[in-house]
Amino acid sequence: MLIKRNDDGFIHPLASEITPPHVYHGRRELLKALAAGAAGPVLAGWAARDALAQVQRPGKLAPLAAVRSTVPGAVTMEKVTSYKDATTYNNFYEFGTDKEDPAANAHTLKTSPWSVEVEGLVKKPARYALEDLFKLSAQEERIYRLRCVEGWSMVIPWIGYSLSKLIEKVQPQGNAKFVEFTTLADPNMMPGVRSRVLDWPYVEGLRMDEAMHPLTLLTFGMYGEVLPNQNGAPVRVVIPWKYGFKSAKSLVRIRFTDRQPATAWNKAAPNEYGFYSNVNPNVDHPRWSQATERRIGEDGLFAKRRKTLMFNGYEAQVGQLYAGMDLKKNF
Ligand SMILES: Nc1nc2c(c(=O)[nH]1)N[C@H]1C(S)=C(S)[C@@H](COP(=O)(O)O)O[C@H]1N2
Numbered sequence: 001m002l003i004k005r006n007d008d009g010f011i012h013p014l015a016s017e018i019t020p021p022h023v024y025h026g027r028r029e030l031l032k033a034l035a036a037g038a039a040g041p042v043l044a045g046w047a048a049r050d051a052l053a054q055v056q057r058p059g060k061l062a063p064l065a066a067v068r069s070t071v072p073g074a075v076t077m078e079k080v081t082s083y084k085d086a087t088t089y090n091n092f093y094e095f096g097t098d099k100e101d102p103a104a105n106a107h108t109l110k111t112s113p114w115s116v117e118v119e120g121l122v123k124k125p126a127r128y129a130l131e132d133l134f135k136l137s138a139q140e141e142r143i144y145r146l147r148c149v150e151g152w153s154m155v156i157p158w159i160g161y162s163l164s165k166l167i168e169k170v171q172p173q174g175n176a177k178f179v180e181f182t183t184l185a186d187p188n189m190m191p192g193v194r195s196r197v198l199d200w201p202y203v204e205g206l207r208m209d210e211a212m213h214p215l216t217l218l219t220f221g222m223y224g225e226v227l228p229n230q231n232g233a234p235v236r237v238v239i240p241w242k243y244g245f246k247s248a249k250s251l252v253r254i255r256f257t258d259r260q261p262a263t264a265w266n267k268a269a270p271n272e273y274g275f276y277s278n279v280n281p282n283v284d285h286p287r288w289s290q291a292t293e294r295r296i297g298e299d300g301l302f303a304k305r306r307k308t309l310m311f312n313g314y315e316a317q318v319g320q321l322y323a324g325m326d327l328k329k330n331f
């Protein structure tokens, strides 16, 4: 992919590349299929992809070109949450604990220059400038459900690539069993870090096979643009089958280790937030049920709560990672 750096230091696709992916993909596939005399199935598939037609570029931040992901399960056809809801109802405690706080306060986060340290049990540790991390693999659009442990969910068109691409590049050593994510904790840019709600920095972690799963996304953008600060700019992870807090924002370090990482929420309340935190309607949070959820944007008088799905609906893709494990014990 051709990219150039603008004065603001971030990466901008060339103008020719900013055609929305659903437009150029559909068109190219259609032309190919017409030439092959097989337009029928492709047209049907194309119509089914109308989920993508709902993804309107908000036109607020730098555009980010992406190809349609072909990873199984990477594109839900559910209605996409509005950009406004996805960017004004956030959890990002470094900017305050109210849902409106990150949108109001995150403008003080300076995302350029930015680098991510990759260290620990790897053969090729490296400090990646954001631009180099971005270029490491093709950017894909994924439409994922994200389910917060608090009982609400959204459907967001993310842009990034499988974290496995980076992991393959840095070559973990044989004894690396877990990946630890550390996010920025700068009290000058993040007013929430001065409060004691969590033990900063915000740390999250995955078992190696979870980190290697193709659905685990190293994420640079959403809605066809770079990430807004409140959603974890300039780079975060998104793990769609786990409660939202596992999807750490504004990453500065990725460390490979042989020990299960001590994560921020697990340290704060170990009986409430386990290391795995797979979305599971059958295991309640000690203070509330996890059986149902409220889809953000559907909060009218008659909006029904939705049933929460095992692994947030990604059981076909990730269920085998937990075969034989007691998911009530390993919550
Ligand atoms: N650094 C950091 N990452 C974080 C959080 C946070 O407070 N700090 N909150 C988590 C929680 S609880 C959720 S639900 C998601 C929300 O992501 P979104 O605002 O993009 O929807 O981010 C997660 N990542």
Ligand SMILES: [Mo]
Pocket: 091, 147, 148, 149, 150, 243, 244, 245
């Ligand atoms: Mo959350």
